[in-house]
Amino acid sequence: MQLFPGAEILELPMQGFGGTSVVHPVLLMGEEGATLVDTGFPGQGAALDTALQAHGLTMAEIDRVILTHQDIDHIGNLPALAAGRATVLAHSAEAPYIEGRERLLKFNPERMQRMLERMPEAAQAQFRNLMSNPPKAQVDVLLEDGEELPLYGGIRIIHTPGHTPGHISLYFPKHRTLISGDAMRVVNGQLEGPGPEVTPDMDLAHASLAKVPKDVEYILCYHGGLFGPGAARRLAEIAG
Ligand SMILES: [Zn+2]
Numbered sequence: 267m268q269l270f271p272g273a274e275i276l277e278l279p280m281q282g283f284g285g286t287s288v289v290h291p292v293l294l295m296g297e298e299g300a301t302l303v304d305t306g307f308p309g310q311g312a313a314l315d316t317a318l319q320a321h322g323l324t325m326a327e328i329d330r331v332i333l334t335h336q337d338i339d340h341i342g343n344l345p346a347l348a349a350g351r352a353t354v355l356a357h358s359a360e361a362p363y364i365e366g367r368e369r370l371l372k373f374n375p376e377r378m379q380r381m382l383e384r385m386p387e388a389a390q391a392q393f394r395n396l397m398s399n400p401p402k403a404q405v406d407v408l409l410e411d412g413e414e415l416p417l418y419g420g421i422r423i424i425h426t427p428g429h430t431p432g433h434i435s436l437y438f439p440k441h442r443t444l445i446s447g448d449a450m451r452v453v454n455g456q457l458e459g460p461g462p463e464v465t466p467d468m469d470l471a472h473a474s475l476a477k478v479p480k481d482v483e484y485i486l487c488y489h490g491g492l493f494g495p496g497a498a499r500r501l502a503e504i505a506g
Contacts, residue, residue, distance in 0.1 A: 269486055270441040272296050272418060276317040277491075278306045289339055290488050292445055293321060298417045299329030302352075303436065303445055304488060308342040308396055326350035330417075332409075334447025334488070335433040336363040336370055337464075341401050348403035357425060358408040359432025366402035371430055372464065373397055409434060424478065428471020429460045435478065442483040444497070449474055450504075452490025457500045461489075475505035 267275045274293045279286065287307075291314070294301040300323055306314050311325075318324060331347050333340055333356040341364060348354055354364070362368040378397055382390050411425035411434075422437040426449040436445040449471065451458050460471045478485075478501060484494035485501070493500070 267492070269445075269484070269492070270438065270443055273438075273441075273443075274321060275486060275492060276314070278310045278313045278317060280307050280310050280313070287339075287489070288491075290486060290491050291317075292486060293318065293323070294418050295321065295323075296418050300327060301330040301332060301417065302328050302347065303332045304334055304340040304447065305331060305343040305347060307339045308401055311343050311346060314343050328352045330355065332356070332421075332436065333360065333364060333405075334435065334445070334449075335430040336360045337372055337430065337448065338370065338396070338400065340447070340488070341403075343401070344403045345401050353406045354403055355407040355409055356405045357423075357432035357434045358410060359427070360430065361405040361408060361432075363430075364402060364405050366400065370400055371466070373400065422479075426471075426474035426477060428467045428469070428474050429465045433474075437479055437482070439479070442479075442481055443494075444478055444482050444485045446478075446485050446487050448488055450485060450487050450493075450501075452487045452493050457485060457487070457493040457497065457504065459504050472505070475501065478505070 269275050272295050276291045277288055279288045292303040325346050328347050331352045331354050356364055363370050409423045413423040415421040419440040424435045426433050426435045429448045435449050465471050482497050485497045486492050
């Protein structure tokens with residue numbers, strides 16, 4: 267599904283870890299090459315490959331990966347992409363986690379224990395293995411709030427902390443479109459703030475919503491997909 271000309275919303279379905287989920291990385295294409303925004307869960311490599319093939323690409327041909335943040339469902343296929351020719355971009359506050367120098371923030375032992383207890387035994391072993399060996403790669407370019415990347419007609423980096431400390435959203439002013447990462451979700455067709463159970467600082471996350479430009483028409487959420495046109499009106503309600 268097209269987000270705007272040159273930008274495709276990918277849909278990666280996955281079974282496991284106690285449920286079915288679909289996540290939405292974005293593929294940007296142009297004379298600047300191919301850029302992927304977020305990479306799916308570990309184990310979604312085949313689904314990502316298939317989604318890229320639909321646009322005539324393979325993982326090895328991705329030139330750039332922009333990560334909205336460090337969570338496992340966003341960095342899952344990062345190692346495979348970085349092993350190709352992809353340059354990795356992320357906010358400076360996320361780099362220590364993505365590079366494996368710090369433990370992923372959501373991988374804290376108490377939370378992991380609670381998740382393990384709810385899983386079937388076969389999934390537990392797989393999950394333990396993932397916890398002790400999470401995906402990682404070097405971050406080549408550190409991004410900061412307000413930065414404008416001269417790619418695909420212009421990408422504005424908006425630091426939207428709360429869900430994680432270095433969470434970013436990407437704004438495309440020319441298309442009045444925001445890639446929100448997990449700063450927002452679409453739930454039952456409605457735009458909502460981030461999930462409280464996976465957002466350590468809800469106050470900060472809420473304050474971050476006010477940084478989104480007021481002329482936004484479309485918001486693409488990694489969880490839940492596309493919301494819009496007219497996203498600004500609903501955003502004003504939830505950012506209140
Ligand atoms: Zn996520």
